[in-house]
Amino acid sequence: MRSVVRDKEATKAKLLEAALDEFAEHGIAGARVDRIAAKAGCNKAMIYAYFGSKEGLFDELLKIQIDRMIEAVPITPDDLPNYAGRLFDSYVERPQVLRLAAYHRLENGFDAIPKAEAEAYQHKVEAVAKAQMEGKVSAAFNASDLLDLVVHTSILAFSTPNATRELVERAVRRLIAE
Amino acid sequence: MRSVVRDKEATKAKLLEAALDEFAEHGIAGARVDRIAAKAGCNKAMIYAYFGSKEGLFDELLKIQIDRMIEAVPITPDDLPNYAGRLFDSYVERPQVLRLAAYHRLENGFDAIPKAEAEAYQHKVEAVAKAQMEGKVSAAFNASDLLDLVVHTSILAFSTPNATRELVERAVRRLIAE
DNA sequence: TAGAAGCAACTAACCAGTTGGTTGACAGGC
DNA sequence: GCCTGTCAACCAACTGGTTAGTTGCTTCTA
Numbered sequence: 001m002r003s004v005v006r007d008k009e010a011t012k013a014k015l016l017e018a019a020l021d022e023f024a025e026h027g028i029a030g031a032r033v034d035r036i037a038a039k040a041g042c043n044k045a046m047i048y049a050y051f052g053s054k055e056g057l058f059d060e061l062l063k064i065q066i067d068r069m070i071e072a073v074p075i076t077p078d079d080l081p082n083y084a085g086r087l088f089d090s091y092v093e094r095p096q097v098l099r100l101a102a103y104h105r106l107e108n109g110f111d112a113i114p115k116a117e118a119e120a121y122q123h124k125v126e127a128v129a130k131a132q133m134e135g136k137v138s139a140a141f142n143a144s145d146l147l148d149l150v151v152h153t154s155i156l157a158f159s160t161p162n163a164t165r166e167l168v169e170r171a172v173r174r175l176i177a178e
Numbered sequence: 179m180r181s182v183v184r185d186k187e188a189t190k191a192k193l194l195e196a197a198l199d200e201f202a203e204h205g206i207a208g209a210r211v212d213r214i215a216a217k218a219g220c221n222k223a224m225i226y227a228y229f230g231s232k233e234g235l236f237d238e239l240l241k242i243q244i245d246r247m248i249e250a251v252p253i254t255p256d257d258l259p260n261y262a263g264r265l266f267d268s269y270v271e272r273p274q275v276l277r278l279a280a281y282h283r284l285e286n287g288f289d290a291i292p293k294a295e296a297e298a299y300q301h302k303v304e305a306v307a308k309a310q311m312e313g314k315v316s317a318a319f320n321a322s323d324l325l326d327l328v329v330h331t332s333i334l335a336f337s338t339p340n341a342t343r344e345l346v347e348r349a350v351r352r353l354i355a356e
Numbered sequence: 357t358a359g360a361a362g363c364a365a366c367t368a369a370c371c372a373g374t375t376g377g378t379t380g381a382c383a384g385g386c
Numbered sequence: 387g388c389c390t391g392t393c394a395a396c397c398a399a400c401t402g403g404t405t406a407g408t409t410g411c412t413t414c415t416a
Binding site: 105110145163170 | 205207208284319327333334337340341345352355
């Protein structure tokens with residue numbers, strides 16, 4: 001039988017949910033473990049029991065969120081404008097993930113990219129390269145450059161409050177025009 | 179007149195230089211006023227005498243850096259690929275400015291954009307619109323959308339370590355292709 | 357010599373991380 | 387059904403180091 005009051009997995013989930021809001025709003029350095037514990041409705045010591053440290057909590061949180069996004073927004077190499085559009089929508093729907101990743105990038109650089117993300121990236125480059133060889137997508141850029149440009153375009157909302165999905169899709173359509 | 183040791187402006191300049199490195203590396207929340215003072219070779223109290231607070235120091239620093247960049251990289255509405263390329267180079271040459279702006283955006287959102295930046299943006303939109311009316315640049319996007327896309331493309335190095343000036347210029351060329 | 361520039365030392369608050377102990381769930385003996 | 391030993395889950399209170407910001411005094415220069 002499953003306990004209701006004392007449930008390790010439920011407590012971890014509550015901490016991760018609270019941490020998502022806190023880290024997305026204040027960054028890693030600006031986040032406060034006391035606020036995370038209070039929002040999760042449990043004691044600060046639980047963070048150290050389950051995640052080791054503030055950084056440990058952030059790392060596990062980022063990994064989970066990135067895995068979720070990779071799964072939720074699969075690449076469609078023969079329809080890159082749509083892929084960029086779906087990425088854009090997912091950032092609008094869950095702005096915390098983009099902010100989490102941005103803070104992580106700023107504070108850790110490109111060297112600390114999570115393994116799952118690097119693997120997914122490699123897989124996507126190969127998918128784009130395959131589509132290019134099959135003539136399904138422009139070969140004006142090599143596969144990794146093209147993927148970088150498409151993904152970068154999808155985070156247009158990071159640069160301007162006037163970004164829309166439509167604008168992102170039109171931009172990508174021009175990138176891959178023959 | 180020829181004061182060397184006790185020079186208010188020189189002390190402010192040293193503090194601003196030290197603050198640039200510190201804020202760019204650690205962000206606003208992660209920056210430490212003690213480190214800034216130590217690096218500037220003066221006492222922490224000087225920060226409060228000349229800038230009021232840690233945030234006051236950051237705000238003045240950001241304003242100066244943005245003004246400098248606006249002046250150093252003027253827009254050329256009839257050669258947007260080159261404009262994006264020069265922006266890209268300036269970010270590579272002085273990576274701190276981009277990091278400063280990124281941290282500021284993450285922590286303050288779009289509402290806290292410095293006045294000088296907003297004015298320069300408006301001026302650039304008008305310059306692009308004029309070039310479009312004169313037929314010197316594609317009217318496929320409206321002026322502000324186009325400017326947003328060009329500027330966003332120029333910060334490609336924020337998304338990928340593989341960004342080059344050449345790639346940025348080629349991408350912008352495609353955005354404005356007829 | 358007045359006033360501006362500069363600083364060592366201080367303060368009060370803050371914050372990540374720890375500790376020592378409590379509570380609740382449950383297995384198994386009776 | 388009830389007692390009880392065990393252990394995982396949990397937390398209030400604490401610790402020690404850190405941090406932004408202040409003050410009162412000294413030093414330099416016009």
